[in-house]
Amino acid sequence: MGTFDYSKLTDPGYFADGRLPAHSDHIICKNVQEAWDEVSSYRMSLNGSWKFRYSANLNDLPKDFEDPKVDCHGWADIRVPAHMQLEGYGVAQYVNVQYPWDGHEDIDPPMIPTKDHPVGNYVKYFTIPKGFINHGLYIRFDGVESAFALWLNGVYVGYSSSSFDAKEFDLTDCMKEDGENKLAVQVFKYNAGSWMEDQDMFRFSGIFRDVTLFTRTSSASDKGCGVAGSEGAITAASGSKNGACDISGMDVYDIKVVTELTDDYTKGKLHVTLKGCGSGQMSLSLFKEKWDRDLNIQTADGDEICSIDTEWTEDIKDIKEDSRNICSKKTEVTLTADNPSLWSAEDPSLYALIITLYDENGAECGTILQEVGFREFVMGDDHIMYLNGKRIVFNGTDRHEFSARTGRALSHKDMETDVINMKRNNINALRMSHYPNNSYMYKLCDRYGLYVIDETNLETHGTWDAAGQGKKPQSYMVPYDNEDWLDMLIDRGTSMLERDKNHPSVIIWSCGNEAFGGKVIYELSEYFRHTDPTRLVHYEGICHDRRYNDTSDMESRMYPPVAEIKDYLKEHRDKPFICCEYTHAMGNSCGAMYKYTDLTEEEPLYQGGFIWDYIDQSIIRKDRYGVEFQGYGGDFGERPNDNDFCGNGIAFGGDERKPSPKMQSVKYNYQPFAVIVDEDADTVTVRNRTLFTNTDQYIMRLCVERYGKTEYQKDYIVSVEPGQQEVFGLSLEEKIGYGEICNKEGEYVIRVSFLLKEDTRYAEAGYEVAFGEDVFMVENGPEYIVGSEEELALAMNDQLPESESEAVDAGSDDSEADDEALLNKIIIPEDEFGNSIDITFGENKPYTVTYGLCNVGIKGENFEALFTEGSALTSYKYMGKELLESKVLPNFWRAPTQNDYGNGAPARYAQWKIASMYLMPKYDIYTQYEHFLGGTPFEVKEHEDHVSISYNYKLQTSPEAECFVTYDVYGDGSIRITLSYDPVEGLIEMPEFGMIFKMNADYDNLKWYGYGPEETYSDKMAGAKLSMYEGKASSQLEPYLLPLESGNHAGVRFASVTDERGRGLLLATELPEGMSFSALPWTPHEIENAAHHFELPPIHHTVVRASIGQLGIAGDNTWGSLTHPEFRLPVEKGKTFKFSFMLRGI
Structure with a gap:
């Protein structure tokens, strides 16, 4: 298999060696019950404790550590998944635009630091459970930062870079089915691809996502294709490379599902392309899914909608030789559904495509459950983006994967907590900034309902920032027009697209973030269009480099003032406009956000934006007294750093991941129904901002409060169609109802809210999703105004005398x-x-005034006040107590x-x-x-x-x-x-x-x-x-x-x-x-x-x-x-x- 060449770490053309092709993120299970339970007998996790040794740089590597004869059992333990820096090896470093080595080593792309280049040497000893191996042994790394080389039992297996893309390797030729296997992984903090990973984030390294062993399918009639060779190694019975053999089972390596809808959306077609190997048959059945509230699981909802049996129908001619044994055949089938429930963020209806695999003897050997959403996302002739025929508006947020304790090694609970909080606060869209996220996050977006911009692992802000300031020539920019970087970038785009292509939540592919422009990124956008014409392509950087303006299907900007958006759209009507980042939520922020959300209703071509960003990137540390605090850039002794610029979340970091006060405004500005209450006119105006949901799916609650205490409440069901507005008069019954309690003097609030009728995945029945209110006085008090931003601003000015x-x-x-x-x-x-x-x-009660030499005292009923000359009110006692x-x-x-x-x-x-x-x-x-x-x-x-x-x-x-x-x-x-x-x-x-x-x-x-x-x-x-x-x-x-x-x-x-x-x-x-x-x-x-x-x-x-x-x-x-x-x-x-x-x- 060869050896690993460390000199290639600086070669932008060297990003994969021995790696298997990217494919869909489906899981093959032994039977349908495993599929519904989301477990698989064909998979084994290697998460947990690994052996570890830290190297400061490439000159400090342990010699031959991958050799089975070198005993590493005495090495330190480290958790996987985790970042080395959060496990006590090296330090976390937060930088935004500048590269982490700036000022320490003077290097240009594609060179990498030599003095400070931490390397993690990982070893995992494992044995293969008896009966686990069916057809070969494979390994999957879901995330390793930023590159790694892999050995098994002393044999070099391969190499891969790109921190956030999944990588798989075939271990069959070098595994031991009996006895202990030694897996060795060398993780490099830097490689040529690090120039492409200049995202605004903490810089870590290590194996930070799941590591999984898996095997291919088997059946009752299958006795396996491997036999024991010398020293316990498994060799192919047929003698073919990588354990390829004539097997009786079927295996599906890749699935592609594409939905097609008729113009009236009453009929749906599901086009399925399967790639794999083996011989036998496949049965495809389509079911409607539902969420079981009690068990919190997905289940089938009713009978089978349609089914079809098939087998491999053609050979794949362009498959790479080293992948032929796992992906050499394909078939294409189409299933139909009448009146399909359409997927959207409002109603994320999913279907279960159950693919059952049978060997050539008819025995079941595997099951795949692929979730499917019927939806159509297109650019209209009017240059507006439409989902299922309706103009879409992104009420979105950007989000870094981050936990204050584990960095980017998030748990499923962390991810689900974030999605639940987004849904509870009317967020309907998520930009995966600025890299593909953990695959589980996409499943959550499918099920809860979030529109996703999936973003390629690319940001080179530091290179074009330096060139833009004249500190470096244009040739310093990465990738720009330098085709040395093209293959690496296309590989990153391919890895993302192939893994995530079946998720209905993903509606836009993004070419990356803040990497200027140029021909190379344009080529990536063309790859996306050619490979997947069902989605649109996004890239913000074209606003800095208009030579390849067609790179992006939409005009995307960061932080433009509303006036600037309006001015741009007056002159440019050929593309929709979104803000891929806006209302920068750093610290106490998000003021005047409503101006952007209001614009989505005023200007059809403005289709929303994504708040920067969702959660603070902070790391829990302890002060010198052992008290925990939220650490930011510089708190780890790292230099350079960008201080607390990592704290831009509408949710706080920390264990609870709870929304910050900014979320109050976010929820309101993103609410699906605009509710205008006019007590004077006795009306409630309801404007339905949704695409597909009538207000009659919610409870409308009218509530009257007096000084915060509910005096009257009544629930209604009202009907306002999506995109429409209705004015409801308060009936005589309602006026009498709350009028009877309004005979007491004071200030009243009349509030109209919309509440969930039933429990959902993210909130319980009765949860408020939208509201509006008005304020009025009874008797001789002033007529108080509602405290909106605009009204409060006017009041703050108007209450002042004019002259x-x-x-x-x-x-x-x-x-x-x-x-x-x-x-x-x-x-x-x-x-x-x-x-x-x-x-x-101000009651007229007696008081006395005492004039002292330096003070004036005033005494009255239960109080005493003291005023000091040349000073102020210095004392106020009430009931004898100084306050x-x-x-x-x-x-x-x-x-x-x-x-x-x-x-x-x-x-x-x-x-x-x-x-x-x-x-x-x-x-x-x-x-x-x-x-x-x-x-x-x-x-x-x-x-x-x-x-x-x-x-x-x-x-x-x-x-x-x-x-x-x-x-x-x-x-x-x-x-x-x-x-x-x-x-x-x-x-x-x-x-x-x-x-x-x-x-x-x-x-x-x-x-x-x-x-x-x-x-x-x-x-x-x-x-x-x-x-x-x-x-x-x-x-x-x-x-x-x-x-x-x-x-x-x-x-x-x-x-x-x-x-x-x-x-x-x-x-x-x-x-x-x-x-x-x-x-x-x-x-x-x-x-x-x-x-x-x-x-x-x-x-x-x-x-x-x-x-x-x-x-x-x-x-x-x-x-x-x-x-x-x-x-x-x-x-x-x-x-x-x-x-x-x-x-x-x-």
Whole structure:
């Protein structure tokens, strides 16, 4: 068989040696029961413990370790599947664009590092169970990063590269049927193909997917084709190469299924092509599948639909010589189905094609269960993509395979958890970025219903980025027009296509990611079209290199602004447009996502996009004290690295793989039904965004809440056809039904939801998939608005006076003019019987004022407040308990988000950070020395029912600015705090405008009536509901990889911060659209200073912030895109900021 030549590791033309041809991922089982149970007596897993030795580079390899005479039993143990680096050998390295060896070794393609080139030497000793061997022994590696050489019992078997493609080898000639076999695998971290694997991911190496031994079929009449040779080796009875022999059994090496539908979709044909060897017959039967909820398995649903018997009908003429013994014959048959159930993400109907194999004596020797979905995916004459005749919209996400404990070695449970969470949050499409995934993932997509873009294992971002910046010539780019790389790339595309071609979920082949353009990638696209005309071809890189524009059947972009998409489509109507990556979900992100999803309804050629990306790539590490944390680039001592740019998920890393707060907006923006509730017009408008599903397949629930408590609820079944819109009036019965309970004063929410009628694979009956709501007041309260992004942004601007003349100067006599706007009462529902607590503000109760030398104290019923000259409110006691642990001060800063860092906001807004940290009281007499001689540090005014204390602060900005804070203290302990600021020409807008103070950490219990349940911001309101929520201050900081601004709640009418006894502070606002509120254990500055959550200080406080709002969190990208203008705080000269809220003890 020859020997392995290490020098070929740098040859782009050397990517496979002794490897068997790629084929479909079917499994041959012994009988139909095994097929339904998804087990096979013909297969044996080699997963588990292997022997292992680590080599730093090719000069450090163990000599002759593959030789059976070299005893490796004493080597260390390593798990398979796993990455070497996560098993204690070498370090994980996260880099995005740059190659991992950058700065260490100066090499050009196709050369590879020589000094730091880790090699894993794996050995597996195994014995073959008696009776396992039928016709030869084969081995399958589903994923090895990035290349490996293989030996069995000292005989060189072969070599293969491409980390994410399955590889199979024939072991028949060198196996021992009796006794111990020694399998040796040498895994190389780098080979020439590593230049094609520059994906934005952690760089690992090792055997990270399943390893399986398998044999070919047998029958009761088959006595085997091998006989024992010298030293226990199995040789062919016929003497032919690789164990080929005249066998009585049948074996199917490859299956290809193609569905064809009539124009009216009432008849379906299933074209089946089988390739294999042996002699005998095959019976093909088609059944409808169903999911057994109780057993959580697939079963046949009813009788056989159709069947056909066949045998091999022709020889394959172009088969390679070394594959002739396993794949030399083929046959083609067609089965028909009347009125087939069509496969889609909405209804992933599957059929079971049962292929039973019989030997030439008529004995059954094997069974294959191939799942089939009848569907048609085409490009229409109008250049729009259609699924089963309907315009498709991708509500998608990209996804790296990743687990925080095992890297890309995912368990089936990890994969299914991800798919379930996608379905629960209305995601209907998945881009396998940027490589073929574990084969099990495609089965899940078939069964749960996800549209898949299957992507070739190709990314060379670092080469064309360097060429684009002029650091390297164009010849540095891989593959570009260099045909030295063509065969390797075609091989990767072939491996993907042949394995995944039968999955109905796969509707688009992708040529790879971020590899510029050129002739080589174009040739790959042509291979896809020629080999599989039933699917379309995708490649984003043509937007950088238009010479081969036909490489992609669609215009695909990354992170274009919506305006740019609209402008492009005005001029280019020859292709549909998708965003293969958009709304970059790094940290606290996904602001204004709705603009993209809205565009899918406005522009037919825009057919959706894929969020980057699904789950954070983080690795669990321990700090020096043994506490686990989520590690990112640089946490493993690796250099170079790209820090936390690996944390872009709408799901958190970690064991639970739970959705992050961003998923709230994703679910809403992707919801299948748009629901517009108009309480004034007594209507509910329902727009059905689905392709095939009537709304009558769901329950429509009308619910009326008052301050978060359900007062009325009723379920309906309504009919809205796919793609249609209907307006439903609220009937007299409904109006009477909830009208009777609306005679109590307060704020109400009328919400209409769509719920699952029955249990599904991903959610239980009653699970909400879509909703809409409206808000209204009863009695004399203001008419509150619904808190959508647009409406909240307008409200945040509109609540401010239009001119300087309309603003009230803090501390002036005019402050009395606002008394009649004082919030008088809030109502908190307390129990299931509808009883509520009415908390009043500003009651006219007696109080006393004490003027000290440096402080002014105010005492009233159960409270005492202390104001310090030249400072702020420094003490507030209620029921004898001090509630403040800091001054109450203006705040203009938030901890930056990753989008803030990416667009330079920390530097751009730095003056507001300084202004927040270094407030200086502004006195009538300007020097501190003169102040002590008789300045005026604050102003106190007594009114009939309250006392006003006003402070004027100088802000450390350039140009200089100032702000005012007024405290109106009432005899019941209520304090109305008013912050005002006059924008100064030349001074940029601020990140936040509000007040901040600390309480003791014992005050950890939060309740708020506002939008939730997840954090909300002015541009991330989609999916939030107005209701009553509760939580813990200590858990409000979300576990983004970096501590960032988080935990904000917009549209809050009132909130409480209390201890375990329910005592603490209540905050409320007169603003009908509410305020922004948060309570965290740390200040924005402490959060900003920590690079990891374990670096945050020990918890001593609860830091409360109340504000008019803050800068939207943005998300178009994380390297320059700004918060959209409507979600910034306005800074126009002459438009005074003013924010008021009430505070009192409870």
